Amino acid sequence: MEKVKNIVIGFGKGGKTLAKTLANKGEEVLVIERSAQMYGGTCINIGCLPSKRLIIEAEKKTAFDQAVVGKNEMTAFLRDKNYHMLADEPTVRVLDGTAKFKSDHVVTVTTPTGETLDFEGERIFINTGAEPVILPIPGLADSKYLLDSTGAMDQSDLPKELVIIGAGYIGLEFASMFANYGAKVTVLDASDKFIPREDDDISQMVFDDLSALGIDFKLGVKIKEVYDLEDKVEIVYEKDGEHTVTADKVLAATGRKPRTSDLGLENTAIKLDDRGAVVVDDQLHTSVPGVWALGDVKGGLQFTYISLDDFRIVKDELFGAGKRRISDRKNVPYSVFIEPPLSKVGLNEKEAKAAGVEYKLFKLPVAAIPKARVLKDTRGLFKVLVDPETDLILGATIYAKESHELINLLSLALNAKLPYTMLRDQIYTHPTMSEALNDVLK
Structure with a gap:
């Protein structure tokens, strides 16, 4: 030894x-x-x-x-x-x-x-x-058409039809990506709530935008069985009766x-x-x-x-x-790389209300930001929560182009305990998404 x-x-x-x-x-x-x-x-x-x-x-x-x-x-x-x-x-x-x-x-x-x-x-x-976690759904683990997050990225050919089990953040990233490549994507999830940790207005915007991309969400379903056909996989699920959906591949995105x-x-x-x-x-x-x-x-x-x-x-x-x-590690930011990206740090409205935290809310639709016009994508929303007594930032949710970069600026301000007015009054380069903070925080 x-x-x-x-x-x-x-x-x-x-x-x-x-x-x-x-x-x-x-x-x-x-x-x-x-x-x-x-x-x-x-x-x-x-x-x-x-x-x-x-x-x-x-x-x-x-x-x-x-x-x-x-x-x-x-x-x-x-x-x-x-x-x-x-x-x-x-x-x-x-x-x-x-x-x-x-x-x-x-x-x-x-x-x-x-x-x-x-x-x-x-x-x-x-x-x-x-x-990866593979749920104990009959037939799923044994299916020759099963993909996990690793296998999904190593396909030599694009699946024409893809079923994704799980509407969590990993599932949404893959759904958005494959839909953008041209696949017909169906997402099945046991919960009838879509990304429930996010504020309802943000969740609805994300749902609407991904649906507009052609993704078919079936929420609140119970998957009964997965079985292989000759050249397809069939997923049997229940919601107001029994239904089936077939695909070239089934991706398990369940954590x-x-x-x-x-x-x-x-x-x-x-x-x-x-x-x-x-x-x-x-x-x-x-x-x-x-x-x-x-x-x-x-x-x-x-x-x-x-x-x-x-x-x-x-x-x-x-x-x-x-x-x-x-x-x-009090405030850890995260980004979901859908299109446009969704990023968050600290508290959102849902969490602040649940915790009984008083807050002042600043909101701005992305359509009001000049850089969004340059990028040709005006979808999304900026939301920043501020302590009404101290002017300190409590949290931010940004659903917008380049939010994955911008959220780090909000995270720094949050952890450094900077008043929101410092971000509001900062001089930013133009045209950028970050300069929107001049307008968001008015």
């Missing part, structure tokens, strides 16, 4: 950034990755970047097969870059294989050739990410769960919660001293920028003041 100072299980954002930092400090690091196609983690290989690349290509009306080729070239470049970022470090060893805990600090790695190697780590960092099932954690004192996520404290320590968990594997928000912030917490503990905490 070989003893190693640091073991990082998984080549994701938090783990790879930490491994690079440890190497820069001259420390020995073993990075274990189960697939050579996942160097760099979910985001660059099967998540954020390839999906957004395909979304942008769809808006440009690029042919689907050409877009997939371009996406694959991009991910191959980034994968190679990330591999060499670590493998070229003299104190880093990148090992392909599946890691399984033998005890609290001993990990067995099974390589692609079947060889098993045991390593004892002084420090171990679990960064194995998450995996992701922490990837812990094959880590051998039953051989350790590392605790899991009811969803299979690694339980951590405010500094990402697991229940075993000297073992941390970063990123999606610990549950919570599944964003690559959360994994990066997890890295900052560990780095601060190991090499800084040790003051950073998960609980410091």
